[in-house]
Amino acid sequence: MPYFRGAAHFPACSPEDRGRSSVDAADALGRASSLVVTLGVLHCWGWVSCHVERTSEKSPMSHERVKRGWVWNQFFVVEEYTGTEPLYVGKIHSDSDEGDGSIKYTISGEGAGTIFIIDEVTGDIHATERLDREEKAFYTLRAQARDRLTDAPLEPESEFVIKVQDINDSEPKFLEGPYIGSVAELSPIGTSVMKVMASDADDPTYGSSARIVYSVLDGEKFFTVDRQTGVIRTAVADLDRETQDRYELVVKATDMAGQMGGLSGSTTVTIVITDVNDNPPRFPQKMYQFTVSEGAAVGTSVGRVIATDADMGENTDMSYLIKDEEGGELFKVSTDGDTQEAVITIKKPLDFEKKRTHNVVVEAINKHADPRFVDLGSFRDQTIVRVSVSDTDEPPIFFPPTGAIMEVQEDAKQGALVGIVTAKDPDMDNVPVRYSIDRSTDQEQIFNIDAVTGAITLGKILDRETAGWHNITVTAVEADNQSMASQTAVSIRILDVNDNPPELATPYETKICEDAKPGQLIHTISVVDRDEPQSGHRFYFTLAPEASNNRHFALWDVKDNTAGIRTQRSGFNRQEQNVYLLPIRVVDSGPPALSSTGTFTIRVCGCDTVGNIQSCNATAFVMSAALSPGALIALLVSYICCIILLFHANLSCPSLSVVLVLLILTLKRHRKGQRMSEDEEDMRDNVIKYNDEGGGEQDTQAYDMSALRSLYDFPEVKNSESGTDLRSLPQWIQNRVTGDGGAADFSLFKGYIRKKVEQADADLSVPPYDSFQTYAFEGSSSPALSLSSIRTLSTTSEQDFSYLSDWGPRFRQLAGYYAQGQPEEEGS
Numbered sequence: 031m032p033y034f035r036g037a038a039h040f041p042a043c044s045p046e047d048r049g050r051s052s053v054d055a056a057d058a059l060g061r062a063s064s065l066v067v068t069l070g071v072l073h074c075w076g077w078v079s080c081h082v083e084r085t086s087e088k089s090p091m092s093h094e095r096v097k098r099g100w101v102w103n104q105f106f107v108v109e110e111y112t113g114t115e116p117l118y119v120g121k122i123h124s125d126s127d128e129g130d131g132s133i134k135y136t137i138s139g140e141g142a143g144t145i146f147i148i149d150e151v152t153g154d155i156h157a158t159e160r161l162d163r164e165e166k167a168f169y170t171l172r173a174q175a176r177d178r179l180t181d182a183p184l185e186p187e188s189e190f191v192i193k194v195q196d197i198n199d200s201e202p203k204f205l206e207g208p209y210i211g212s213v214a215e216l217s218p219i220g221t222s223v224m225k226v227m228a229s230d231a232d233d234p235t236y237g238s239s240a241r242i243v244y245s246v247l248d249g250e251k252f253f254t255v256d257r258q259t260g261v262i263r264t265a266v267a268d269l270d271r272e273t274q275d276r277y278e279l280v281v282k283a284t285d286m287a288g289q290m291g292g293l294s295g296s297t298t299v300t301i302v303i304t305d306v307n308d309n310p311p312r313f314p315q316k317m318y319q320f321t322v323s324e325g326a327a328v329g330t331s332v333g334r335v336i337a338t339d340a341d342m343g344e345n346t347d348m349s350y351l352i353k354d355e356e357g358g359e360l361f362k363v364s365t366d367g368d369t370q371e372a373v374i375t376i377k378k379p380l381d382f383e384k385k386r387t388h389n390v391v392v393e394a395i396n397k398h399a400d401p402r403f404v405d406l407g408s409f410r411d412q413t414i415v416r417v418s419v420s421d422t423d424e425p426p427i428f429f430p431p432t433g434a435i436m437e438v439q440e441d442a443k444q445g446a447l448v449g450i451v452t453a454k455d456p457d458m459d460n461v462p463v464r465y466s467i468d469r470s471t472d473q474e475q476i477f478n479i480d481a482v483t484g485a486i487t488l489g490k491i492l493d494r495e496t497a498g499w500h501n502i503t504v505t506a507v508e509a510d511n512q513s514m515a516s517q518t519a520v521s522i523r524i525l526d527v528n529d530n531p532p533e534l535a536t537p538y539e540t541k542i543c544e545d546a547k548p549g550q551l552i553h554t555i556s557v558v559d560r561d562e563p564q565s566g567h568r569f570y571f572t573l574a575p576e577a578s579n580n581r582h583f584a585l586w587d588v589k590d591n592t593a594g595i596r597t598q599r600s601g602f603n604r605q606e607q608n609v610y611l612l613p614i615r616v617v618d619s620g621p622p623a624l625s626s627t628g629t630f631t632i633r634v635c636g637c638d639t640v641g642n643i644q645s646c647n648a649t650a651f652v653m654s655a656a657l658s659p660g661a662l663i664a665l666l667v668s669y670i671c672c673i674i675l676l677f678h679a680n681l682s683c684p685s686l687s688v689v690l691v692l693l694i695l696t697l698k699r700h701r702k703g704q705r706m707s708e709d710e711e712d713m714r715d716n717v718i719k720y721n722d723e724g725g726g727e728q729d730t731q732a733y734d735m736s737a738l739r740s741l742y743d744f745p746e747v748k749n750s751e752s753g754t755d756l757r758s759l760p761q762w763i764q765n766r767v768t769g770d771g772g773a774a775d776f777s778l779f780k781g782y783i784r785k786k787v788e789q790a791d792a793d794l795s796v797p798p799y800d801s802f803q804t805y806a807f808e809g810s811s812s813p814a815l816s817l818s819s820i821r822t823l824s825t826t827s828e829q830d831f832s833y834l835s836d837w838g839p840r841f842r843q844l845a846g847y848y849a850q851g852q853p854e855e856e857g858s
Contacts, residue, residue: 104191105155109163110199116156119146119192123153124175126184134178139171139189146171146192150178155192163194164231198239198293200231202283207297214304215271216403217264223253223301226260228283241287247296249279257288262299271303272340307345308403311337311394313413320374320415324382325422329375332361332417336371337394346370347397353412357390361417374415382421383456390415426453426463426506428518436486436520440494441527448477448522451484453506461508468503468517477502477522486520494524495560530560532569532616534628541646543637544604546597553595554588555630557616567591567618574613574627583612583632595630604634608646647795 105120127133135153137146145159146169169192175184204226211224232239243257254265262279279299286292313335320333339346349365350372352358362377372392380388396409428434429452436449455461465484467477477500478489484504500522507515540553557569571593573585582602586594595612610632617625635646834841 104193106193106195107157107161109161109194109197111157111160116147116158119155119157121152121154122148122173122175122190124185127153127175132178133184134176134181136174136176137171138174140169141192142171145169161194162199163196163233164200166194167233168193196233196236196239198232198237198286198291200239200285201293202228202230202242202285202295204228204281204283204295204297207299209297209299210302211262211299212302212304213264213269214306215269216267216306216308217269219264219267221264223262223264224299226255226262226281226297226299228260228295228297230285232285238286238289238292240285242283242285243288245282245284245288247280247282249277252277253279253301255281262301269303271305271342272309275303277301277303305342305345306403307341307396307398307400307409308406309340309345310407310409310411311339311346311348311396312411313337313394315413317414317416319418321418321420322376322380323420323422324380325424326376326380328377328379332374332376333415334366334371334373335392335413335415336369337411337413339396344398345396345400348394349397350392350394353391353393354389357388357415360388361390363392374417380419381456382419383458386419388417388419390417421458423511423514424456425514425516426508427456428453428504428506428516431518433519433521435523437523437525438488438492439527440492440524441529442488442492444488444491446488448486448488449520451479451486451504451506451518451520453484453516453518455508455514461510463506464509466505466507468505471501471503476500479504486522492524494526494562495530498524498562500524526562526564528561528563528618528620528622528624531624531626532557532559532567532618533626534558534614534616534630537631538628539631539633540595541633541635541643542597542602543641543643544602544634545637546600546602548597548600550597551586551594552583552597552632553630554592555595555614556592559618561618563619565619569619570617572615572617574615577613580612582610585612585614595632602634604636604646608634610634 107117107119111117122135122137124133124135131151134150135148136150137143137148137155145157145161146155147158148155170189171192172187172189174187176182177184206227209224209226213221213223226244228242228244230240230242234240244255244260245257246253246255250265252265252269253262255262260281260283262281277300279301280296281299282294282296284292284294315335318333318335322330322332337348337350339348348370350363352361352363358377360376360378360380362375364373364375365371366373372394374390374392391412392415393410393412399409434449434451438446438448442448451465453463453465455463464481465479466481467479467486469475474490476488476490476492477486479486484506486504502520502522503517504520505515505517535556535558538553538555542550542552546552555571559567559569569591571585571587573580580598582598584596584598586596588594593614612630612632613627614630615625615627617623633646635643637643834844
């Protein structure tokens with residue numbers, strides 16, 4: 031078996047031990063003795079030549095060669111060898127090698143043949159190149175013993191390692207340098223600034239070659255560095271950015287733990303001192319002077335001042351304010367955000383004649399004061415800004431400057447004085463002023479003005495009801511400089527004079543039911559008056575003298591400038607009178623008191639049982655279904671016949687009054703029936719509703735048209751050989767027509783009907799088409815004789831009049847007469 035004999039194959043034989051004392055050598059030898067059992071006694075020849083021998087167990091003092099396969103499996107070689115000859119690394123040897131040169135030794139692997147060479151005969155290994163542990167720390171190779179003649183391997187190939195032993199050949203380096211750090215000014219001692227770090231390429235696990243310590247070479251008065259960690263800290267507490275805003279340090283890193291002979295490296299560290307708000311603002315001057323014209327507009331800049339601050343950034347932000355009351359009234363100060371200047375502007379117009387110089391106290395204050403430094407003093411400063419006002423030529427000034435309000439009575443005469451406007455030249459010269467009215471504001475030239483005195487007079491008569499206010503513009507100019515002009519607004523109020531009478535607010539008209547109760551309030555009226563008295567309106571209501579004896583309606587003055595209309599009696603009959611015109615007189619409170627009379631129209635209407643108005647026409651009734659169709663047809667035909675005879679024939683019809691009375695009586699007897707509305711009186715508006723759809727346009731038999739025809743279908747008067755068939759007419763009419771009753775005079779009825787027709791034509795409330803008009807007029811005589819209820823009591827009529835009690839209060843008395851008369855007749 032081959033064995034290895036190597037140089038520097040144990041740490042006790044390292045080059046570092048060369049400089050150690052005998053104590054260190056003894057210590058190394060003691061450490062080696064712990065391996066005696068396994069490796070035997072270690073002998074070192076010089077620095078690199080070592081071989082291992084084993085002590086015989088039989089005799090501790092005798093030595094013999096141990097026959098082993100491998101003595102050691104690694105070699106050590108010192109880096110950075112500077113000799114001229116190849117560096118001996120070690121030796122390999124086989125047990126079968128008898129020294130006759132029959133065995134050939136070979137190596138393979140990393141660096142074999144280039145960096146490392148072997149003597150084929152002796153097995154000695156040498157390094158031919160200078161090795162650097164920082165580039166490669168070890169090499170792995172394989173050894174082989176072969177027969178020189180047959181080149182056959184004598185033993186299996188074995189692997190071994192050549193380690194490059196470190197020496198302190200690398201200095202510490204600051205890989206991240208140069209460094210830049212920062213710390214706030216006035217920081218306390220020991221404040222951490224930053225950390226620096228150096229690295230050493232030497233082996234940190236072997237010796238002290240990579241043990242680094244730090245120190246400050248330059249700047250140690252203000253900063254320190256921790257020897258082990260490299261943390262830089264402040265060494266003083268009074269670092270002032272305003273004095274020095276940065277420091278340059280040189281920090282050194284030394285290996286070998288700082289011992290003599292150690293290598294070192296250095297770096298530059300720049301420490302920036304950051305600002306804190308430790309300086310107050312200061313004005314460079316205690317007084318500033320500016321000049322501004324008195325004509326400068328509000329908002330005009332007077333000047334700029336600035337307070338300096340030794341700090342930087344936002345610590346220099348400041349605000350300005352005016353401390354004195356007088357300056358704050360006329361001037362305003364603001365801060366320019368870009369330049370931090372105080373901008374002084376005009377707040378109110380300046381007046382040279384009132385005050386020519388103003389002293390304004392301006393104060394500067396830090397916006398971001400640091401409470402840690404309040405003990406350093408007040409962080410504010412003041413200065414005086416003197417503003418001189420220069421004189422300019424100014425236009426006249428009106429008094430009062432905001433305009434004038436004048437008043438004049440509306441009945442004032444033309445040329446009357448309205449008021450006086452006054453303007454004055456504010457300059458020292460006090461030039462005279464001339465006045466005029468801007469005619470664009472008084473196009474009708476209602477007012478005039480005196481150019482010298484400013485007196486405004488009336489040019490035309492006023493009417494408050496047409497215009498209650500007049501707004502004009504008056505111009506004042508300097509007499510010698512027309513460009514110096516100013517204007518003011520003059521508002522003229524026209525005071526009211528009671529020259530308009532009160533009037534009803536609208537043409538009042540209302541409707542009442544026939545059965546209205548006494549004292550019922552039917553309407554409330556109000557009035558309007560174009561006048562506007564200063565004490566307010568007060569109106570008084572009375573009935574006009576022509577209506578003072580009115581027994582139908584009463585006027586009630588409510589005392590709040592309104593009045594109410596009430597009924598004075600119960601029940602109205604629209605057949606007798608359906609419209610009442612009530613004249614009302616209204617008087618105002620003056621002075622002088624004026625009055626007017628208005629008409630209040632009241633229409634009497636028919637209502638249902640709950641008071642809802644149904645119809646307001648004089649005739650609007652529908653016959654009751656209880657009346658037989660034959661009787662209704664007879665009455666209508668007789669009425670039509672008389673009208674025809676009256677207008678189209680020269681025949682006499684003296685019994686027309688009888689026909690009318692019978693028709694009215696029939697209507698009264700069936701008053702219980704439903705009354706017709708105005709729309710229902712129009713026969714053209716009657717619609718019959720069907721639920722049958724029919725059979726289409728071709729189906730002419732689908733609808734029963736008789737229902738439509740029978741609504742107003744009356745029996746036709748047929749002709750016979752002897753003339754007109756009048757059998758359906760009443761007997762007395764037949765007698766009149768046939769001449770049995772003799773001749774009759776219809777002139778009275780003709781005149782009456784003609785008069786009614788004219789009234790109907792002139793009445794705008796009636797429909798625009800033909801309609802029936804019912805008239806209750808008997809004439810001078812009537813064949814029907816008297817219709818008195820007293821005479822009726824003795825009649826032999828069998829008709830039942832009990833329904834009269836259902837007609838209302840006005841027929842109850844009549845119903846009582848008939849109810850009493852019938853039993854007597856039955857008993858007689």
